[in-house]
Amino acid sequence: MTDRLPSAPWTSREDLATLVAALDSQAEGNSRWVGGVVRDTILGLSPKDVDMATTLLPEETMARLEAAGIRSIPTGIAHGTVTAVLSEGSVEITTLRRDVSTDGRHATVAFSTRWQDDAARRDFTINALYADPRTLEVFDYHSGLSDLAARRVRFIGDARERIREDYLRILRYFRFQARFGSEPADAEAEAAIQELAAGLKGLSRERVGWELMNLLSLPDPAPTIARMSELGVLEQVLPESGADGRAALSALVAHEIAEGTAPDGLRRLAALLPASPAMAEQVAARLRLSTSQRKRLATAAAREGVAGEARALAYRLGAVAARDRLLLTNQAIAELDGWECPVFPLKGGAIVARGIMAGPEVARLLRAVEQRWIEEGFPDEIRVGELLDAELAGR
Structure with a gap:
């Protein structure tokens, strides 16, 4: 070289x-x-x-x-x-x-x-x-x-000594291994890591969260995450993740590649966790993620039973959250490419002008028309008027 x-x-x-x-x-x-x-x-x-x-x-x-x-x-x-x-x-x-x-x-x-x-x-x-x-x-x-x-990631000097100086080096090792390393990995490094993995518990959660997110943002961290589990590291920093989570991460990475979408650490973290918003909130708090990251992680975790039209999901949740859920459940995202979320053109005043007293009934009609508008693929304002006519006629 x-x-x-x-x-x-x-x-x-x-x-x-x-x-x-x-x-x-x-x-x-x-x-x-x-x-x-x-x-x-x-x-x-x-x-x-x-x-x-x-x-x-x-x-x-x-x-x-x-x-x-x-x-x-x-x-x-x-x-x-x-x-x-x-x-x-x-x-x-x-x-x-x-x-x-x-x-x-x-x-x-x-x-x-x-x-x-x-x-x-x-x-x-x-x-x-x-x-x-x-x-x-x-x-x-x-x-x-x-x-x-x-493509060998090797500690300088004695691996155990270098890790004892700063246990964060365990996570750094895996990040560099995922980015630059080859197989077989350095045997001395892995033996030292397996022996000293418990030392990760003493680190600040911000440092752990930063390293974990950077690792998960690499092109394909799944094999490295699997090895972290084998060496007893993953359970120290993300005990909520199990075999199902590691399988979900591998599937997500493959689906991201197939859909031509960029790697995303937060989405990959969601894959590693069970589909539980409450657990996602706990993990986000422990890793000191930002408020916006916590909200996004919890939304991605509420993915059980999610299916259906991509644009309808994007309208309800926002484009980022919709992409997360679709990718996590192995659904296509092509319909969202270049699509701008429309604004529902019907306001309550238009319903009041039709003789409906302001109050709960106006809100119900708005929800009903909006739901039909979404189901029909967001038609124009003329069609929204027809949908309102239909709802009013059926009262």
């Missing part, structure tokens, strides 16, 4: 060249691209973020950015991270660090000037890759390039 980054659109960004010049004006080699941006570029993928590591202390980083007219934000300055606000996308710049102590959730770190120290504290070999911003030379301290070529 290459020892230089291939050319990519982000490597030619003028704002990044300005950033490099600000931090490393004398070409001292004090700053390098790091982590996912290096890994993804080597794989020919478009990186989501551009991160930089530097030997400069945070205060010096900010001073140099200010001198160059680059706005900076001390987003995590206690841990050495400064964010440079650039025209084409912000960059997180973090001072090289080494771990001093950890408690399974948080690490106490000290700043360092050695690249090897910084690489040694990262989780996986494929994430401990650095690149010179000028020459694009890749620096690999833990055989990350060979692991990347083999």
